[in-house]
Amino acid sequence: MQQEILRYTAFAAEPGGGNPAGLVLDAAALSDDEMLAIAREVGYPETAFVVGTTATGPRVRYFSPGAEVPFCGHATVALAVALAERDGLGRRVFTTAAGEVALDATTGPDGAVQVAMTSVEPATRDIDPARLARLFDLLGLEAADIAPGFPVLESFAGNWHPVLVLHDRELFHQFRFAPGPLADLQREAGWEGTVTVLHRTGEREYEARNLFPVGRITEDPATGSAAASTGAYLREVGAVEPGDRVTIRQGRHVGRPSLLLVDVPTSGGITVTGSATPIS
Structure with missing residues (x-):
């Protein structure tokens, strides 16, 4: 089955800025090799894959074109924005290999979705x-x-x-x-x-x-x-x-x-x- 791949850019200071991320919202059936192949095809620094859900939010894995990484901040923010646009604003907790990451999606001063991402214990x-x-x-x-x-x-x-x-x-x-x-x-x-x-x-x-x-x-x-x-x-x-x-x-x-x-x-x-x- 062909996977839908969303493409977002996060943290842009101006048009053409920011860091691009791929997003796959339904990746539960994908193998590690398939996720890595998608990340290579997308070619961005990271692609985020939603591989399941919990009571508070999605389970997420991240792949660069070279390997899986425990966590990716810009792809997390991009994913939180995409989910807020589809399912509404509010708080979600992403479960990642690095731990639980809290995301609060609100409406920013320009009317767009703004996300505050609170890290795991540093x-x-x-x-x-x-x-x-x-x-x-x-x-x-x-x-x-x-x-x-x-x-x-x-x-x-x-x-x-x-x-x-x-x-x-x-x-x-x-x-x-x-x-x-x-x-x-x-x-x-x-x-x-x-x-x-x-x-x-x-x-x-x-x-x-x-x-x-x-x-x-x-x-x-x-x-x-x-x-x-x-x-x-x-x-x-x-x-x-x-x-x-x-x-x-x-x-x-x-x-x-x-x-x-x-x-x-x-x-x-x-x-x-x-x-x-x-x-x-």
């Missing part, structure tokens, strides 16, 4: 020094390039992401890397999400580059899981106060400007807010 941890040295080498960076007060950590809010904050604006925009060796390091380290590189542009504003060669994409336009992990990281290093909203801009380097709003509570899951629209 965590941070130190990065192995030898692994960090390899990461620096692959990105052409040195320890002195890291902004003071922003130690490199691994942060989790659905996927593990190493988080690096660079203090030099030009270096942030111009650094290069070889996708193959970085993907090898990601697989070895268990970084199933992106390598998150940030530059602080304001008191609570950051620009982000999220490197994703492990998903067969050099750089991700908008990464909801990384935005949530960034919120957890900033809370851990004391760069935000409880209740702060952080603005993250992403995607400029790949021609798809994106905007993610991150609310950081005193404890618990980080909330990332955005919307999504169908791709014609």
Whole structure:
């Protein structure tokens, strides 16, 4: 049976921006190989598959063109928007391999569906020094390039992401890397999400580059899981106060400007807010 595949873009800051996601709303009968084949055919960073339901919402799996991933933030927001458009606004809890993720769909200021996604319980941890040295080498960076007060950590809010904050604006925009060796390091380290590189542009504003060669994409336009992990990281290093909203801009380097709003509570899951629209 031919599966209906929806295509949405999430977190767009302007027309043509955002991160595209495939959505399959009835995937219960699909095998892993079939879902991976669909994700490869769609060719987006991730495709979300609804494989069942619970009393509070869908069970969801996520595949990049290369492999299954535990969680994908932008595809989750896109799916929540699609379900709200079909079945109405309100709260749904998605059951994922990373845990339960709460989605609150409301009407935004522009009249479109807006979704606030609250992550699973986040965590941070130190990065192995030898692994960090390899990461620096692959990105052409040195320890002195890291902004003071922003130690490199691994942060989790659905996927593990190493988080690096660079203090030099030009270096942030111009650094290069070889996708193959970085993907090898990601697989070895268990970084199933992106390598998150940030530059602080304001008191609570950051620009982000999220490197994703492990998903067969050099750089991700908008990464909801990384935005949530960034919120957890900033809370851990004391760069935000409880209740702060952080603005993250992403995607400029790949021609798809994106905007993610991150609310950081005193404890618990980080909330990332955005919307999504169908791709014609």
